[in-house]
Amino acid sequence: MADITNQSLNEIIENVKTKKVSSTDLTKAYIKNIESAKKLNAFVTTTFDQALDKAKQFDNKPNFDQLLPGIPLAVKDLFCTENTKTTAGSNILNNFIPSYESTVTKNLWNNGSFLLGKLNCDEFAMGSSNETSHYGNVINPVGDQLVPGGSSGGSSSALAADLTPATIGTDTGGSIRQPASFTGTVGLKPTYGLCSRWGIVAFASSLDQAGPMTKTIKDCAIMLESMSGFDDKDSTSINKKKEQYSKNLKDNIKGLKIGIPKEYRVDNMPKEVDELWEKGKKILKDLGAQLIDISLPHTKYALPTYYIVAPAEASSNLARYDGVRYGYRSKQGKDLIEMYEKTRSEGFGDEVKRRILIGTYVLSSGYYDAYYLKAQKVRQLIKKDFDDSFTKIDAILTPSTPSSAFKIGEKTNDPVSMYLNDIFTVPVNLAGLPALSMPAGVDKQGYPLGLQLIGKALDEQKILNIGYAFEKNCGFKNEIKKWWS
Amino acid sequence: MSLDKEKIKHVAKLARISVDDAKVESLTKDLNSIFKFIEQLNELNTDKVEPLTSILNQSLRSRKDEISDGKIREKVLKNSPKENEEFFVVPKVVE
Numbered sequence: 001m002a003d004i005t006n007q008s009l010n011e012i013i014e015n016v017k018t019k020k021v022s023s024t025d026l027t028k029a030y031i032k033n034i035e036s037a038k039k040l041n042a043f044v045t046t047t048f049d050q051a052l053d054k055a056k057q058f059d060n061k062p063n064f065d066q067l068l069p070g071i072p073l074a075v076k077d078l079f080c081t082e083n084t085k086t087t088a089g090s091n092i093l094n095n096f097i098p099s100y101e102s103t104v105t106k107n108l109w110n111n112g113s114f115l116l117g118k119l120n121c122d123e124f125a126m127g128s129s130n131e132t133s134h135y136g137n138v139i140n141p142v143g144d145q146l147v148p149g150g151s152s153g154g155s156s157s158a159l160a161a162d163l164t165p166a167t168i169g170t171d172t173g174g175s176i177r178q179p180a181s182f183t184g185t186v187g188l189k190p191t192y193g194l195c196s197r198w199g200i201v202a203f204a205s206s207l208d209q210a211g212p213m214t215k216t217i218k219d220c221a222i223m224l225e226s227m228s229g230f231d232d233k234d235s236t237s238i239n240k241k242k243e244q245y246s247k248n249l250k251d252n253i254k255g256l257k258i259g260i261p262k263e264y265r266v267d268n269m270p271k272e273v274d275e276l277w278e279k280g281k282k283i284l285k286d287l288g289a290q291l292i293d294i295s296l297p298h299t300k301y302a303l304p305t306y307y308i309v310a311p312a313e314a315s316s317n318l319a320r321y322d323g324v325r326y327g328y329r330s331k332q333g334k335d336l337i338e339m340y341e342k343t344r345s346e347g348f349g350d351e352v353k354r355r356i357l358i359g360t361y362v363l364s365s366g367y368y369d370a371y372y373l374k375a376q377k378v379r380q381l382i383k384k385d386f387d388d389s390f391t392k393i394d395a396i397l398t399p400s401t402p403s404s405a406f407k408i409g410e411k412t413n414d415p416v417s418m419y420l421n422d423i424f425t426v427p428v429n430l431a432g433l434p435a436l437s438m439p440a441g442v443d444k445q446g447y448p449l450g451l452q453l454i455g456k457a458l459d460e461q462k463i464l465n466i467g468y469a470f471e472k473n474c475g476f477k478n479e480i481k482k483w484w485s
Numbered sequence: 486m487s488l489d490k491e492k493i494k495h496v497a498k499l500a501r502i503s504v505d506d507a508k509v510e511s512l513t514k515d516l517n518s519i520f521k522f523i524e525q526l527n528e529l530n531t532d533k534v535e536p537l538t539s540i541l542n543q544s545l546r547s548r549k550d551e552i553s554d555g556k557i558r559e560k561v562l563k564n565s566p567k568e569n570e571e572f573f574v575v576p577k578v579v580e
Contacts, residue, residue, distance in 0.1 A: 099560040192540055206540065235545050304523045315500065322501070324573050326564035336578050341503035353502055354515060357493065360500040361516075374526055376536035381529070383537060415515055416522050432540030457542075 005029050005162040009071070009219035010246075012165050016070050023055040023062075023070030030072055030116060034163045036485035040139045042148075042158040044077045045085050046117035054114035066112030067226045067246075074164040076155045077118035078125055079105045079210070080199040084115065088201040089123040089133040089151075092321045092328045092347030102199025103234070104168065104210045104227045111226040116164055120154030123349045124318065125175055125203045127151050128421040129411065132351040137408055140183060141480050142447055146405040149179030155213050156183040160480055166214045166223050170200060172207045173306055174401075174425025177437035180213055181400035181450030184439040184478035186220045186467070187213045189425075191457045192432035193238035196231030204313035205236075207306075207429040215478070217438065217467040221245035224460060240458070248461055251469040254288030256462070259393035263299035264424060266402060272443040273399045280397055280440055280451045283473050284466070292393055296385040301378050302427040303419060308362050308375035309430070314352075315359025321347060354415065383431040390456045395463050398424050400437040400450035424452060434460045438467045439476045448478065488516050 004012060004021055015021045031048050051072050058070035080086045080098035087093045105115070122132040130138040130153025138153040140146035141161040148157040152169030156179030159167050169176040171189035180187025188211045195210040202208065212223030225245045231237045260281065265274065281291055323329035323343030330346050333339035348356070362371035389396070402423055411418045428435040434457070437450040451470075455463040490509050493516065497504040504512065558571070567574040 096564055099557075099563055232548070236541060238541070238543070239546075298529075301526055301529060304525045307519060307523050308526075319501075323566060324575055325561075327566070329566035333576065336576050337501070338503075339576050340501040344501055345503040348502070353504075354512070354519075356500050356502065357496050357512070357516065358519060361488075361496045364496065364499060371523070373536055374531060376538070377531040377534040378526055378529060380534055380537040381531070383540065414518075416518055419519075419522070430540075 003029075005033055005165070008216045009166040009214060009222060010216065013069060013071065013222070017064045023058040024052065026070065027051050027055040027072045027116070030163060030165070033161070034117065037161055037163055039484040040141060040157050040161055041136050042120055042138050042154040042161065042163060043074065043117045044087055044089070044120050044135050044154070047084055047115050051114055051116050058112070063112060067222060068108065068111045068113035071113040071165060072116040073108060073113045074116040074119050074158055074167055075105055076121050076152050076167070076169045078121055078170050078201045079168070080201070081105055081115060081118065084118065086118065086201070087135065088125070089121045089135060090348065090352070091134040092343070093201070094134070094328060096327050098199070100199060103196035103231045104200070107227050107229060108168070119158055119167065122151035122153065123352050124201065124314070125151035125170055125172055126314070126351050126355055128174070128178060128418050129406070130154065131408065131412055132349055134349060139484070140405050141484070142183060142405060144483065145407050146447070147182070147408055149182035149405065151175040152179050152213065156180055156185060159183065159185050159213055159215065160478065161482070161484070166212065166219050168210055168223065168227060169213050170208055170210050171429065172203050172310060173429050174422040176211050176213055177425050177435060177450070177452060178401050178421060180437045181439075182405040182448065184448030184476070184480070185213060185215055186217055186436070186438050187211065188220050188224060188436045188460070189428065189434060190224065190228060190460060191238070191434045193236050194434070194458065194460070195228045196234040196237050198231055198233040202317040204310040205317060206313060207310060217464055217471050218246060218249060220436070221249050221464050238458070243461060245461055245464055249468050250465050251472055253284065253466050253469045256289045256395065256466065257292050257393040258284050258289045259292050259294035259389055259396040261294050261296045261299065261396060261398060263296050264398040266423065269402050270443065273402060273449060276441045276449050276451065277397070277399050280470070283470055284397065287469050287473060289466070294389045294393060294396070296389060296427070298378065298381045298385050299427055302382055302430055303423055305375045305378045305382065305430060306422075306426045307358065307419060308371050309379060311355040311359035312363050312372050313359070315356045315363065318352070318356055323347070379430050382427055386431045386433060395466055396454040398452045398454065400424060400452040404443045404445065404447035404449050428454055433457055434463060436463045436467050438470060439478060440474055441476060488513060488520060
C-alpha cells in the first residue's frame with residue numbers, strides 16, 4: 001500500500017474500516033514519520049507505547065461504527081491529558097502531569113481515537129509564530145527557515161508534515177486559523193461555547209475556543225463533530241443538539257449571500273493576498289453564490305481592543321501559577337512573597353510576562369475605566385457590526401492573514417508588528433463567531449495563503465459547506481517536499 | 486499616557502513578578518509601543534455604548550448545590566512542588 005500518512009483523515013478512516021490497514025500499522029507509520037522529523041520540533045511529548053497499546057486493543061476488538069475508529073492523534077499541549085505531561089509551552093508547567101482529561105480530548109478518545117503525543121505551541125498560547133515556546137521554535141515544513149504560525153504551531157507543522165492525520169488547536173485571536181493559513185491546511189475556530197473549555201489551560205476565557213486542524217474540509221467536519229458538544233463542567237458551554245457536520249456536508253451553495261467587507265483591504269497588504277481574495281470571490285460567484293459589499297466599520301479597533309481584553313483575562317487566569325500547588329517552584333525566595341515573585345519570574349517567558357503586566361495595569365485601580373471598560377464598549381461595537389451585516393448575508397469571505405509565513409526571528413523584536421498578524425482573525429473571537437481558514441493558493445515564493453469564511457453564531461455547517469464547494473473548485477494542492485527526513 | 490520605569494516596577498509588584506533592573510529598560514520600550522497602539526481606541530466616542538459582558542445569548546446556568554466529586558486528595562496533591570502527606574507546603578509565613 002502507498003504511504004498512508006499523506007492521505008486525508010477521511011481516506012484513512014475508510015482504509016481502516018475496509019481493513020486495508022490496521023490501527024497498529026497506521027500508528028507505526030506515524031511513529032516512523034515523527035521519529036524522522038525531529039528537526040521540525042513539533043512535539044513536546046510523545047506517547048508511542050501507550051498509542052501502540054491502544055492500537056492493539058482496537059485491532060483485537062475493532063468498532064468500525066465510531067467516528068474515529070482506531071485513529072492515532074497528536075494534540076496541542078494546551079489540552080490536559082490524564083497522566084501525560086501538559087506544559088502549555090511553558091517552563092512553569094514543565095513538570096505538570098494532570099490527573100484529569102480535558103473534555104474535548106475525552107470526546108475524541110470516546111469516538112475511537114487515541115493520543116500519539118503532545119504538540120509544541122507558543123507559551124500559554126500567546127504568540128503568532130511559535131517562537132515564545134519554552135521548548136524551542138517549531139519549523140514550518142513549507143521551508144526550513146519559516147515559522148509555522150502560532151500559537152498552534154506544533155499542530156500546523158505536524159499536520160502538514162504527515163505526523164498526525166488531523167489535530168486540534170485552540171484559537172484566542174487566530175491561533176488555529178493563522179497557522180493553518182501558513183501551512184496550507186484547514187483550521188476552524190468554532191462558535192464560542194460549542195466546544196468545552198474544561199481542561200484546557202486557560203489564556204483569555206471569553207475568547208478561547210478549541211477547534212480542528214485538518215487537511216481537508218471533510219476531515220474538519222469529522223473532527224468538529226467528534227470534539228464538540230455540551231459540557232456541564234464549562235459554564236459557557238452551549239446546550240444544543242449535536243450536529244452531524246460530516247454527514248450533512250453539501251457542496252451546493254447556489255443562492256448563498258457572501259459578504260465582502262471593505263475594511264479587510266489594509267495598507268501594505270501584498271498584492272498576492274488581494275489577488276487571492278479576488279480569486280476566491282470569483283470561485284464562489286461561479287458556483288452561484290451572490291457577492292454583497294458590506295462594511296464592518298470598527299474592524300481597525302479590533303486588535304487594540306483585543307490587546308486590552310486578552311491580557312486582562314490572562315493576568316487573572318495566570319495568577320494561579322504561584323509555585324504552591326503545582327508546576328515549577330523557584331528554589332530562591334526567603335519568604336512567601338519572594339517565592340511567588342521568583343517562581344513567576346523564572347517560570348514565565350518574556351511575552352507572557354509582558355501580557356501579564358499589560359493586563360495587570362489595565363485592570364488596576366484608576367485605569368480600569370480608561371482601558372478595560374473602554375475595550376468592552378468597543379467590543380460591543382465590533383459585535384454589532386457583525387450582527388448588522390448578518391441580517392443580509394450568510395457568510396463573510398476575507399483573507400486569513402495579511403501575509404504568508406515569515407522567517408524565524410523576523411518579528412521577534414517588535415511586539416506590535418507580531419500582533420498585526422492577527423488583524424483579520426481577532427474580530428471573530430471578540431464577536432464569538434465561527435470562522436474557517438482554508439488553503440487557497442500560494443504567493444510568489446510558493447508559500448501557502450488561506451482565505452477565511454466567517455459565519456453566524458452556530459452556523460458551522462454553512463461555512464463548512466461553502467468551504468467544501470470552494471475546495472473542490474480551487475485546485476489547491478499542498479506540495480511539501482519532505483526535506484527534513 | 487506613557488509608562489515610566491517606576492510605574493512598571495509597581496505593576497510588576499502587583500503581578501508578583503520580579504523584574505530585574507536590566508530588563509526594565511526593554512520592557513518600558515515594548516510596553517509603551519503597545520500602549521500607543523492600544524490608545525487608538527480613544528478616537529472613538531463610546532459614551533452611549535453599553536460595555537459587552539457576555540457574547541453568548543444565554544445567561545449562566547445554575548446547578549443544584551450538591552457534591553459532584555471529592556475524596557481525591559491524593560490526586561489534588563500529586564503535582565505539589567513540595568511533598569507532604571496532607572498539605573501544600575509554603576515558606577514560613579508566621580514567626
